[in-house]
Amino acid sequence: MKRVDIYRGWCKRCGICIAFCPKHVLEADKDGFPTVKDLEQCSGCKLCEIRCPDFAIVVSKDEEG
Amino acid sequence: MRETSHLVHKYLRPTMRFPHIWCPGCGIGIFMHALIRIIDRIGYSKDDVVLVSGIGCSGRLPVYVDFNTLHTTHGRALTFATGIKLAKPRLKVITIMGDGDGVSIGGNHLIHAARRNVEIASFIINNQVYGMTGGQCSPTTPYGARTTSSPYGNPEAAFDVSRLVEAAGATFVGRTTVYHTTLLDRLIEKALTKNGFAMVEVIAQCVTYAGRWLGLASPAEMMAWQRDNSVTVEKAKELNETELAGKTIIGVLADRERPTYNEECTKLRTQELKV
Amino acid sequence: MKKDKEKEQKQEEQNRILLQGNEACVRGALMAGCRFYAGYPITPATEITEVMARELPKVGGVFIQMEDEIASLGAVIGASLAGAKSMTATSGPGFSLMQEHIGYACMAEVPCVVVDVMRAGPSTGLPTQPSQGDVMQARWGTHGDHSIVVLSPSSVYEFFELTIQAFNLSERYRMPTILLADQIVAHMREGIVLPSKEDIEIEDRPQPTVPPEWHIPYGDPGTGVPPMPAFGEGYRYHVTGLHHDLRGYPTTRKEEVESLMRRLFSKISNDLERLQWFDSFYTEDAVITVIAYGCVARAGMQAVKEARAKGLKVGLLKLKVLWPFMRRTVTTILDSSQKVLVPEMNVGHISREVKRVNQGNCEILTLNKIDGTPITPAEILETLEEVYP
Ligand SMILES: Cc1ncc(C[n+]2csc(CCOP(=O)(O)OP(=O)(O)O)c2C)c(N)n1
Ligand code: SF4
Ligand code: SF4
Ligand code: SF4
Numbered sequence: 001m002k003r004v005d006i007y008r009g010w011c012k013r014c015g016i017c018i019a020f021c022p023k024h025v026l027e028a029d030k031d032g033f034p035t036v037k038d039l040e041q042c043s044g045c046k047l048c049e050i051r052c053p054d055f056a057i058v059v060s061k062d063e064e065g
Numbered sequence: 066m067r068e069t070s071h072l073v074h075k076y077l078r079p080t081m082r083f084p085h086i087w088c089p090g091c092g093i094g095i096f097m098h099a100l101i102r103i104i105d106r107i108g109y110s111k112d113d114v115v116l117v118s119g120i121g122c123s124g125r126l127p128v129y130v131d132f133n134t135l136h137t138t139h140g141r142a143l144t145f146a147t148g149i150k151l152a153k154p155r156l157k158v159i160t161i162m163g164d165g166d167g168v169s170i171g172g173n174h175l176i177h178a179a180r181r182n183v184e185i186a187s188f189i190i191n192n193q194v195y196g197m198t199g200g201q202c203s204p205t206t207p208y209g210a211r212t213t214s215s216p217y218g219n220p221e222a223a224f225d226v227s228r229l230v231e232a233a234g235a236t237f238v239g240r241t242t243v244y245h246t247t248l249l250d251r252l253i254e255k256a257l258t259k260n261g262f263a264m265v266e267v268i269a270q271c272v273t274y275a276g277r278w279l280g281l282a283s284p285a286e287m288m289a290w291q292r293d294n295s296v297t298v299e300k301a302k303e304l305n306e307t308e309l310a311g312k313t314i315i316g317v318l319a320d321r322e323r324p325t326y327n328e329e330c331t332k333l334r335t336q337e338l339k340v
Numbered sequence: 341m342k343k344d345k346e347k348e349q350k351q352e353e354q355n356r357i358l359l360q361g362n363e364a365c366v367r368g369a370l371m372a373g374c375r376f377y378a379g380y381p382i383t384p385a386t387e388i389t390e391v392m393a394r395e396l397p398k399v400g401g402v403f404i405q406m407e408d409e410i411a412s413l414g415a416v417i418g419a420s421l422a423g424a425k426s427m428t429a430t431s432g433p434g435f436s437l438m439q440e441h442i443g444y445a446c447m448a449e450v451p452c453v454v455v456d457v458m459r460a461g462p463s464t465g466l467p468t469q470p471s472q473g474d475v476m477q478a479r480w481g482t483h484g485d486h487s488i489v490v491l492s493p494s495s496v497y498e499f500f501e502l503t504i505q506a507f508n509l510s511e512r513y514r515m516p517t518i519l520l521a522d523q524i525v526a527h528m529r530e531g532i533v534l535p536s537k538e539d540i541e542i543e544d545r546p547q548p549t550v551p552p553e554w555h556i557p558y559g560d561p562g563t564g565v566p567p568m569p570a571f572g573e574g575y576r577y578h579v580t581g582l583h584h585d586l587r588g589y590p591t592t593r594k595e596e597v598e599s600l601m602r603r604l605f606s607k608i609s610n611d612l613e614r615l616q617w618f619d620s621f622y623t624e625d626a627v628i629t630v631i632a633y634g635c636v637a638r639a640g641m642q643a644v645k646e647a648r649a650k651g652l653k654v655g656l657l658k659l660k661v662l663w664p665f666m667r668r669t670v671t672t673i674l675d676s677s678q679k680v681l682v683p684e685m686n687v688g689h690i691s692r693e694v695k696r697v698n699q700g701n702c703e704i705l706t707l708n709k710i711d712g713t714p715i716t717p718a719e720i721l722e723t724l725e726e727v728y729p
């Protein structure tokens with residue numbers, strides 16, 4: 001199972017992660033923070049993590065999953 | 066244990082205040098993340114890495130990372146870096162400069178560092194504008210762009226930074242955008258491991274100021290522009306001049322060998338002076 | 341006994357070498373442990389660059405000719421951060437270019453030595469003619485409040501000696517030290533006897549005595565001077581020209597800004613006693629004392645000797661430290677002499693300071709020359725005779 005964690009304390013709501021997720025896993029919540037809409041679709045490509053200017057998003061494999 | 070969160074945190078200074086000072090969506094943070102990733106991949110010891118920057122938004126990068134870090138004066142990062150590398154050759158010396166910083170006020174140092182071939186991995190964060198001082202035109206701002214210091218349109222032509230540095234003799238020259246993540250990583254790695262002066266021009270978005278005159282408001286739109294207006298060196302060979310107009314050529318632009326200044330110093334000592 | 345003395349004298353004669361001022365400066369630097377030099381050619385300091393290019397590699401040091409003087413001092417500061425004792429040399433136009441990095445070295449507390457061989461200015465001025473026009477620039481040339489140490493040699497031997505001291509002071513206080521020479525002292529040749537290395541005291545920047553995690557890069561250990569580990573030795577820290585906190589991180593908090601500034605000033609203001617370097621001749625009973633430095637002190641010496649021969653009670657105070665201004669030493673003279681004459685090859689840089697510290701008991705006279713020619717003993721003697729009470 002993949003995990004996509006968003007650290008709101010550092011996130012500046014720039015929208016880059018949402019815009020370039022090839023699988024459209026992420027969407028903005030009513031405050032503009034990214035949230036995971038459809039984890040099933042996540043390929044684990046980490047593009048969101050790599051392109052986040054604020055190190056606020058982390059993609060990982062959940063060890064227990 | 067989730068690996069990546071650990072990787073960045075291993076290199077950030079926990080004593081610094083985060084989030085960092087850059088505007089939401091600023092490209093500098095994307096480059097910084099990539100730099101950390103590659104330094105970790107190569108496996109340098111933190112004690113051996115020296116990060117040197119000039120003044121500008123990009124100049125604020127080193128303070129966040131746990132290396133030997135040096136925030137110098139506007140435009141002069143390469144001069145300090147030269148002294149460090151020559152005084153202690155075993156150190157991995159990296160410079161980070163802005164386009165105004167590295168190419169305008171520091172342009173002379175840039176071409177001479179390339180000519181001299183001191184082993185420094187240098188990165189010019191080209192956001193085509195003076196970010197720190199509020200969006201004035203820089204030597205890489207496109208002709209005609211309206212900035213805070215060219216309200217009627219920029220009357221000057223822009224420098225092609227990579228070609229300039231290549232002509233000055235750099236042993237490695239590459240250009241990428243922060244959108245092109247794989248290439249970004251590859252060029253950083255090549256620059257860091259190059260035995261000689263290496264320069265990578267990193268096209269990055271200044272959302273706050275360059276976004277304004279590009280007529281592109283959001284960071285995502287600016288990165289999409291990077292994606293849509295770049296062609297790889299390989300692809301560019303197949304295109305004619307009109308097809309290439311307005312495009313940025315990305316990839317490895319020069320990769321060649323030449324004795325470094327440190328090697329010349331050693332040669333002088335062993336061959337000329339026999340000490 | 342007599343034989344021993346003769347032998348010693350003979351030995352000394354054998355050790356005596358004819359050196360140009362600029363060469364003596366290089367000898368001093370090498371003896372002080374200088375292992376990095378970056379420079380850019382300029383008259384009348386070029387010989388320092390040339391001799392360094394020849395001599396530095398022989399002792400395992402690195403010489404580099406940079407693209408300009410801004411770059412030269414940048415490289416010098418970088419090398420110093422990496423642990424090498426470093427120096428550069430220039431003259432007026434290059435000294436002007438170096439000002440930004442002198443300020444950087446003050447703020448970031450990086451030891452380095454900057455030699456300015458003064459020539460007549462402003463601008464390109466008179467490249468081959470002497471002057472003392474950079475005294476105020478050496479003090480205040482870089483922007484912002486700061487303290488600085490400036491030394492001034494008046495002979496070939498002093499150029500050698502003060503270069504060593506410039507390194508020692510820059511290491512002791514972690515700040516740039518400026519050697520203000522002039523074209524005459526730099527280009528003149530004198531026979532001098534160099535001391536052996538063992539007879540010279542060398543100071544090195546303080547080193548941390550605690551492991552890296554306990555080291556506070558910009559803390560005050562009590563002396564005002566934080567220990568300075570070199571880059572690459574395990575003490576990873578941040579260096580910046582911005583105002584910074586104890587860790588070296590940028591700050592705008594007024595308490596932190598103030599305490600940094602106070603500490604930077606305290607390095608010198610708490611140590612003024614140790615920075616009174618001068619020579620005095622016939623000052624005990626002098627009615628008039630000449631206060632001079634650099635090449636002018638030589639003319640002053642000659643003039644005083646000739647005046648004494650004529651029965652005039654005059655003396656000479658030769659300043660070796662120009663900044664911080666030696667208030668204590670000068671005040672003593674102002675108290676004992678009726679008049680003080682300050683001859684200078686500028687419009688009156690040090691005389692202003694003398695007037696500033698004068699409590700009104702002494703008459704301060706000046707003799708200024710700005711035509712690119714040296715002040716002669718005859719000119720000083722003539723003034724002394726004129727104003728002698
Ligand atoms: C000698 C000097 N001149 C001017 C400045 C003001 N200044 C600070 S940053 C900057 C320009 C920054 O632009 P750039 O180098 O492109 O960096 P960016 O902020 O875009 O990353 C200028 C002109 C300065 N600090 N020092
Ligand atoms: S890892 Fe890839 S697929 Fe998964 S959310 Fe991030 S960008 Fe989308
Ligand atoms: S890219 Fe990073 S900062 Fe931007 S919205 Fe996504 S998580 Fe937040
Ligand atoms: S002004 Fe521009 S370059 Fe500076 S932090 Fe903001 S977006 Fe980045």
Ligand SMILES: [Mg+2]
Pocket residue numbers: 121163164165190191192193194195196203
């Ligand atoms: Mg810029």
